[in-house]
Amino acid sequence: MVSLSKKLIKTLRRPAILIPQFYEPKAPALDLQEPFIPVSKLQETKLLEAQLVSILDSCISLTEIKRVHAHIIRKGLDQCSFLLTKLVRVLCKLNTPIDTYARLIFSQVYCPNPFLYTAIIRGYSVQGPLEKAVFLYGQMRRDDILPVSFTFTALLKACTGVLNVDLGRQIHGQSLKIGGFVQDLFVGNTLIDMYVKCGCLDFARRVFDELPTRDVISFTALIVAYAKSGDMVAASELFDRLPVKDMVAWTAMVTGFAQNAQPKEALEYFEKMQNSGVNTDEVTLSSVISACAQLGAIKYANWVRDFAEKSGFGLTDNVLVGSALIDMYSKCGSVEDAFKVFESMKDRNVFSYSSMIGGFAMHGCAREAIELFEKMMKVEVKPNKVTFVGVLAACSHAGLVEQGQHFFGMMENGCGIKPSVDHYTCMIDLLGRAGRLEEALELIQTMPIEPNGSIWGALLGACRIHRNPKVAEIAAKQLFQLEPDGIGNYVLLSHIYASAGRWEDVSRVRKLIRAKRLIKTPSLSMVEDENGGLHNFYSDDTIHPESKLIKQTLQDLLKRLKVHGYQPILSSAPYDVSDEEKERILLTHSEKLALAYSLLTTSANCVIRITKNLRICEDCHSVMSRASQLTSREIVVRDNLRFHHFRKGICSCGDFW
DNA sequence: ATAGGGTTAG
Structure with a gap:
């Protein structure tokens, strides 16, 4: 701010020498006394503009940008919207707060064109607050400047970021009102994405159906939405309609199957994907690896690892692939191989650590899990809520009640993570497994979160281990309300009765299962x-x-x-x-x-x-x-x-x- | 400019 001295601002006010590319009709009249600009001079200016643009692109600091800006002013190009737009974009790319510099440049321009407006709007959209972006849009409309499609995509993306679907709908309305823009593929696709991310699948579908033409991006956005909502049938239907399937679209299908507990289909699509000659990258691989993890198929998993190495996404230098492999080997039964992957990775993030800790927990290696957690704190990788689920589960499986309570206390005080219902579930499990059923019940009654099915389920599971039909009945009563169709709960209760020899109660539960027409999951x-x-x-x-x-x-x-x-x-x-x-x-x-x-x-x-x-x-x-x-x-x-x-x-x- | 991203309990 300070660097923009009064002198500089005075220079800015000087009338432009040449006609900027995007001058609006409202531009101040040219001083007719100005000498006519010879062609060579114009060419020279064009060349200079191009040079300045390329210099701006390579700027990596605010100081550098300011130097180039000073040069722009010296050369009398301070009203050239083209250059200034570029300048604002670079400022935005370097995450310079819009209010400190870009906004000032903007206010010095006599007739900002839609692109300069949009660059500022985009800046606010990226950095927030969204209100300022919207305000600028309003100002643009008041100045009677027509937006470009990029104006809408910027605004919509900001709405998506903060999940503000109401504002998104208003912008949708604007793009309808001004006309033509909803039919623009970019705007249409961004609209689809906005509705999808905000959970309004129906609206997204409507935009999709009303688009005059659709591309692979429109399709993929919807395919992902259906997959996330668990509807792989609808996802497949769209995918089949897609004439040209690219890597991202294929990956969306593989990921969709992997996340909907259909690992065999995921692998099937992965094979089809390769047969169709599409490339594979680390995102595809991480989904394929996750499918292997679900199958517990270690041979296939090893094949995928070799494939990953060969295609240049090896576990050592790719965090995404590495972390997925840790999880996979853990779930395929080889915690040793998981740890080998963990050790050979160059970079490790919170996912890598959490997966490894969770892997140790799954295998009953409580000591290793706790040691790794402590190491993680030392190397300053911030644990997240999933990390704590892993640590607590590790304590639980090893019967380390006090240790577990210590980590639970650490969450909010040391790490600023509010314990969620998952963490309380771990605590119920921890107490319950250790046979402290009454304490577990007390915790459920005093905890600040409404207990859900997992909570009561953990208690019921503990009752099975410790053969306690009395507490089991309390848990079951709640569970049958929360999860009326959860067959496992009924079976568990009947087993608890059976182990106590209460056969009448067993047959009562069996009758209940029949009456509800529930079917036992076959083993x-x-x-x-x-x-x-x-x-x-x-x-x-x-x-x-x-x-x-x-x-x-x-x-x-x-x-x-x-x-x-x-x-x-x-x-x-x-x-x-x-x-x-x-x-x-x-x-x-x-x-x-x-x-x-x-x-x-x-x-x-x-x-x-x-x-x-x-x-x-x-x-x-x-x-x-x-x-x-x-x-x-x-x-x-x-x-x-x-x-x-x-x-x-x-x-x-x-x-x- | 717009689409795909991994770790969670009973």
Whole structure:
């Protein structure tokens, strides 16, 4: 500000020598006494303008810009809107507050053209406040200057940024009123994006349908919107209509499937994408990696990692790919590989740390998780709310109640993060797992947030571990209201009753399930063979071509285990039937079938990795544990909650899950 | 100028 001295301002007031490119009719009349500008002089000026533009583009500091501005004034180009617009844009790019310099330049121009106006509006749109951008738009209209489409895109983008859909609609109205602009592809696409980000999918669709022509960007914006709302059918329909599919559009589909728990479709689309000859970048890869994580398919995952390395998005120098890989290896059962990735990364951000901490937590490595968290604080990577979920979960799985409470207290005081319902869920889980059910219940009643399904679910889960039907009933009552269709809750309650031998209550819950026409999620276990092929096993599976052989192998195994002291844990079959029948039911559990299949088909040094969609039962846990000792095999089971590493008869969860 | 971005609990 100070540098713009009075002298400078005086210079600014001097009438322009030449006719600027975008002079409006309202420009002051030329002084006819001025000498006629010869052609050579004009050419010279054009050349100078071009030079100045390129110099402005390379400016990286305010001082440099000011120097160029002084030069512009010296050369008598201080009314050249073209140059000044460029100047304002560069100022904006360097994040110089609009009010300090750009606004002053603007006020010195006699007849600002729409581009200069728009540059200032854009500046305010980027830096805020939005009100000033809107005010300037009003001034522009009062000055009777027609906006350009870029004026609208700038304003709309600002609305999108602060999710102000009301203002967005007004601007939409303006673009209709002035005419022609809603039909502009840029404006149309920005409108779609604004409505999408503000959650007004219907409006977005209407803009899309009313556009005279649409490009791949219009399509992609809507595809993403449908994907985010969980409607992959609508997304696919649009995608099929898209004549030319580019990398971003393909990636939107891959990401959509990955985020909607359809990892197989995600991988399918990734393969189609490559067949269509489109390139792949780190965004695509991170989604593909996330799909692998969900599948627990470590062979495919390794292939994707090699692919990433080959296409120049290696884990060492790409944070996005690296962080996704950490999560993937953790979820595929190899926390060691996850840590290798973490260590080899050049840059690590909050995602990398949070994923690694969460990975340790998932595998029951509480000490490592806490150490990494402390290291993270030391290297000044700011933890976020997800980081804390990881740390608290780690404490919870290891029974470290006091440690957990310490970190929970740290959130608000040390890190300025308000504990969310997720963090309270962790605390309920922490207390509940440790058997402090009454304390957990008390926390629910006194916490400042309305308890949701997760909160009561955590308590109900703890009641299962500690076989407490009394507290379970309190939790279940709330849960059945909050999640009336959550089949898992009913099943859990019936198991708790069963383990207490309360068969009447068990059948009461079963009746409730029938009355609500809920269907039990079928138990599904998955293993990868040595060639990367995936094999699914449902409980009591007779579909698998080798099912007879598998059953025989399982029976042989159990016979051998019994010799070494294994006793079936009959309470894991929550039915009021004879002990023989219970034992028969236990034999049908999908993870046991998967184990037998792996023992049958894989070589002795190969780690057996089983992924299960439901929680592993006590009997299967005991079988896995003993089998790991008897057969000298390493067995890794991922259930819907966490990992169990069975080595030499011992599980990483410490029989506490 | 406008489209795709990873880590979360029971």
